[in-house]
Amino acid sequence: MINKFIDLHMHSYYSDDGEFSPSELVKMCHNKGVSIMAIADHNSIKAVDEARKEACKYNIHFINGIEVDCTYGDINLHVLGYGIDYKKVMFCDLEENILRQEKACSVKKLELTRSLGFDIKKEQVDELSKSGIYTGEMFAEILLNDSRYKESELLHPYRSGGSRSDNPYVNFYWDFYSQGKACYTEIIYPSLEDVSKLIAESGGITVLAHPGNNLKGQFELFDEMIDSGLQGVEAFSSYHDAETAKYFLQKGREHNLLVTCGSDFHGKTKPSIELGETTCMIDQCEIQKELEKRRLI
Incomplete structure (x- = not known):
């Protein structure tokens, strides 16, 4: 071993x-x-x-x-x-350069998350964010703990027993906020x-x-x-x-x-x-x- x-x-x-x-x-x-x-x-x-x-x-x-x-x-x-x-x-x-861009993109991420059909408030994300930056993992944490979306088909893979339930928060990020996905927002990286x-x-x-x-x-x-x-x-x-x-x-x-x-x-x-x-x-x-x-x- x-x-x-x-x-x-x-x-x-x-x-x-x-x-x-x-x-x-x-x-x-x-x-x-x-x-x-x-x-x-x-x-x-x-x-x-x-x-x-x-x-x-x-x-x-x-x-x-x-x-x-x-x-x-x-x-x-x-x-x-x-x-x-x-x-x-x-x-x-x-x-500082990336933080500045991330903060600007966070507003857009919130709008894109809402476009998936979820009623999510800015205040909810602010409670999880220390820096004013919103991540896909934060949106996942909020949505998966919101009783209104207990039966959501879109969230089903991330719940216990689902195909993406091993790391539900980060898998939600990869599936919706990473490059090329529905809620992706572009940052200009070096x-x-x-x-x-x-x-x-x-x-x-x-x-x-x-x-x-x-x-x-x-x-x-x-x-x-x-x-x-x-x-x-x-x-x-x-x-x-x-x-x-x-x-x-x-x-x-x-x-x-x-x-x-x-x-x-x-x-x-x-x-x-x-x-x-x-x-x-x-x-x-x-x-x-x-x-x-x-x-x-």
Whole structure:
């Protein structure tokens, strides 16, 4: 049995869809036996200071991290940056730019959700949002707990026993608010190449997050994406089945990339995902050695 002591992808409440504080995540990792961790919040480095201090108390190796939204052609991607100098002002600029766009799009998301046939009030979403940003997960939480829509056919797959009930909130997001779906609102994200440069300039390493999810049906693009600055791949993810994990493990080794593992733990928005559950199929000591080689720990 493979030891589960590395988890390099989790989210604090500085991500709009995260539940726990940075300190809480560190304590949870300690209780789970995770001794090498990274918090990779969406376009934000706000968790790093608090988490680093807390990790010292538990003798946990903490790696500075961020998960940045970006694009490759017309595909939206998530890229992880590890070992970054998180005090660089460019990360604050990145966050402010995306926050500004997200707030503007939130009003449109509310209108689009109403167009699905739901009577949802702005005040309801404001109760869940700390930042004025509305997410698909928030709309799902409200609607699935509204007795008026108990018999809604549209919501049926997300209820207990339904085909999308394993992670109902985030699945609702993927089905209605992600790229190309009915309630999608476009944000202008930086390119993969630009994000790779930003991470490199901060002394970090660029890793493609859960490629089996974002490159579904287009795995062949991965090879050419490496030329845009990718230095690693999250081969082991809660999103990946064994075949997908093996594919990206092989690609990582073929191109001498850093191969990583991450649960993408959020809390209530992804209840079936647990800290440390990364589906890693290799001895994690191999990953530890690569992290040491690249001076990330």
